[in-house]
Amino acid sequence: MxxxxxxxxxxxxxxxxxxxxxxxxxxxxxxxxxxxxxxxxxxxxxxxxxxxxxxxxxxxxxxxxxxxxxxxxxxxRSHMLEVHNIADEIAQRGHQHGCDVLRNSRQHARGEIARALDVEQGTDIFHLLLVHFENGAPIQVEDRHVLAEFAPECAGQDFGSVTPSAYLTSIAPLQEAEQIVRAQLPNAAVRRHLQMPEGEPCLVVMRRTWAHGRPVTFARLHHPGSRYELTGHYTPPGTSKSASDNVVQLENLQR
Amino acid sequence: MxxxxxxxxxxxxxxxxxxxxxxxxxxxxxxxxxxxxxxxxxxxxxxxxxxxxxxxxxxxxxxxxxxxxxxxxxxxRSHMLEVHNIADEIAQRGHQHGCDVLRNSRQHARGEIARALDVEQGTDIFHLLLVHFENGAPIQVEDRHVLAEFAPECAGQDFGSVTPSAYLTSIAPLQEAEQIVRAQLPNAAVRRHLQMPEGEPCLVVMRRTWAHGRPVTFARLHHPGSRYELTGHYTPPGTSKSASDNVVQLENLQR
DNA sequence: TCCGCCAAGTTGTATATACAGGCTAGTCCA
DNA sequence: TGGACTAGCCTGTATATACAACTTGGCGGA
Missing domain, CATH: 1.10.10.10 (Winged helix-like DNA-binding domain superfamily/Winged helix DNA-binding domain)
Structure with missing residues (x-):
């Protein structure tokens, strides 16, 4: 057009x-x-x-x-339910970020993933599995699927040094994101990666991100409930510093 | 000013x-x-x-x-990590909201509560404890403390019909809110109120809300992890509809 | 009666102009 | 050499004016 x-x-x-x-x-x-x-x-x-x-x-x-x-x-930038890059978040706390890349493979989308990314079954995608560490303690399991068409260079990336999130936003600016936050018990693999005791719940963030007008990546982020929390700050439309600081009268704007 | x-x-x-x-x-x-x-x-x-x-x-x-x-x-309107009124949320889903008021008492703030509300130990507050139901199933335990000075009529309110959240926003508009989201196992009382099986985690939202420039209420909201999730939608600065619809050339704007 | 058209009001955009105030680099003076 | 000052650029705001496109209501003719 x-x-x-x-x-x-x-x-x-x-x-x-x-x-x-x-x-x-x-x-x-x-x-x-x-x-x-x-x-x-x-x-x-x-x-x-x-x-x-x-x-x-x-x-x-x-x-x-x-x-x-x-x-x-x-x-x-920082936002409401902020679309965090875990590495920045850790750096902000003055802690050290580490990362193990457990998987970086090209696959075909199926089932839930294809639906989440709104593509045909069998579409080429990258599947990333990473564990992020804060001062040596595992703090996030990142299980991410990325449209291969959107990020063809995924295979060659060293996600140990640049997080997928940072890499993806460097390719194209984030347009839109959808998040779902849950509390649930981890499966055995996640529990092992996060070195969690049995019975401890995870805080799970599922996030779809849009670029070029369509969803390009879908991530499941597991965090140990005892060591991680989400914070959000909400300032409604028009806290406008002035809601209670407003002496303007009708017919009497000051010049 | x-x-x-x-x-x-x-x-x-x-x-x-x-x-x-x-x-x-x-x-x-x-x-x-x-x-x-x-x-x-x-x-x-x-x-x-x-x-x-x-x-x-x-x-x-x-x-x-x-x-x-x-x-x-x-x-x-809809916001990022939306500051929900649970009753509206349930109504939006077309379900029926119910509420048990377990406690509505005047107390003195102490410890964590006094710190959260930024007042002296011993300041008058109301302590509310409610269980919210969605179609008869318990969906939220609301453990809320409200500055008595801010809401002196709290004792006379029927929170079974008007939720504290709705009542408080009717007194003064919400200025600001701070939320912390956690996954944790409930204590015995919460687990009983939410009728949760042992071992199932809660999604916990802790929320401080400001009005008149200071914190006026602090709430701990427990939800059963298997039946509740938070959703957020993020639209960043400048989704500008046009990022991919862009054929303008330098030196060649069309008139 | 009914249909079409037009006038008036509204938002949306674009331009030319003006003045205030912040920042910087370079000049000039002591 | 060093410091003060100023010219020039920048953003921020405000105004007057103009034209386009949309909506509504009313008027007039078929």
Whole structure:
């Protein structure tokens, strides 16, 4: 589909997003200033401003008055029920991350996996099985399936040093994710990998992630219940710092 | 703090948000049009447009070209690690909600509770203990402490018909919440209330909620692991519908 | 009566212009 | 040499204006 019907501020946004997604612009790189966009793209400054402002709201770029506009460091983002990279999370706690890769094989999707990824039975996928360690203690079993078409270089990756999550977001930005959180007893294999005593439950996160408009990876993440918890911080729409700090009266905005 | 330093589009947003929060404007009510704001608030139309457009992005209002701007139906919103009211959640599934109130007493905060609510040891609080049922099966044990100062009418409430969560949000809007999710084995009392077999884990949500700028309630919510899961949907900054629909070339925006 | 058309109001976008305020690098002066 | 200052760029905001597209209601003609 062509873009001839899109508003120009959206075309500008698309242009910049594409340059970020493609890697032409990396984190901390400078994005053209409003005035440069005015000249090179033949738009008015307000249009360029809207494009850049919305990209700021959406987390793609950061703007500093007087300096310029810069591509965000995606790694520094943090969200609600955050879509964590376990390695970053561990680093944030000042602990050491380790990782054993138990499996990295090419397979054919079947059953639950094919349904989760919304592909035909038999579609090529990579199956990864990793154990993540925090200061030497096993903290997560990552059982992940990735569409081979989406990440053809999976086989050659050293997931001991770059987590699958980090690798995948480096290929294409995360568009959407769906998570299900459960408490359940682990099976024998998971229990062994996590070195858990019998009877102890796991906190299980099942996560599907979208890119290019379709699900590309499905992960089951098992954590030992006694050593792991999920935290979330919720700020509702319009805590707007001002809900109780609001002295504006109708007909009386201050200039 | 005054608002004299806020930009005018923000003042406009605050104004409208306040009218929505206070109930002066309810779902589906009509919000002043851009031209009305231009006249009544003495701003330019672009400023009014920005205020209303951002309120749209933030989910407060919906706009229909040719018709007007209308307050969103908040019930249709959904959030990441959603701050659920268990009764609404059950109703949404088309099931029947029931509730036993096991305890509703006035106590003095001590230890963990005082710390969680950030008050002195001995501060007056209400302690609620409820079991929620979905189609007759116990689905949640709600062990909640509420600052008595914040909700003095707690003792007189019939929490069998209005859940504490609904009651508390009716007193003051939720400002902020912090959640911790764990998998753990229940103690004997919880296990009995939830009618769980021995050895089955609970999904536990611990939630602190802020209002008026301080924590006002702390809840421990136990759910049977075999019959309950948390779901979250994550849409990052900029799903922009267009990432893969992008044929714009540099120096060649279409007009 | 009924259908079609148009006017008025609304949102959506685009532009030109203006001023305020932050940041930086380079210049000039002591 | 070192420090203060300023010119120039940047973002942030605000306004006036314009045109397009959509919706509704009312008016007029068949």
């Amino acid at each position: 062509s873009n001839s019907s899109k508003p120009r501020y959206q075309q500008l946004k698309d242009l910049i997003i594409r340059q970020i997604s493609s890697g032409a612009l990396g984190p901390h790189d400078r994005v053209p200033s409003e005035n440069e966009l005015v000249e090179r793209m033949s738009v008015s400054r307000m249009t360029a401003n809207r494009a850049l402002r919305e990209l700021t709201d959406e987390g793609y770029v950061e703007r500093i008055a007087g300096r310029g506009t810069f591509v965000s460091d995606f790694r520094s | 005054s608002n004299s330093s806020k930009p005018r589009y923000q003042q406009l947003k605050d104004l409208i948000i306040r009218q929505i929060s206070s109930g002066a404007l309810g779902p589906h009510d009509r919000v002043p049009s851009e031209n009305e704001l231009v006249e009544r608030m003495s701003v330019s139309r672009m400023t009014a447009n920005r205020a209303l457009r951002e309120l749209t992005d933030e989910g407060y209002v919906e706009r229909i070209a040719g018709r007007g701007t209308f307050v969103s139906d908040f019930r249709s």
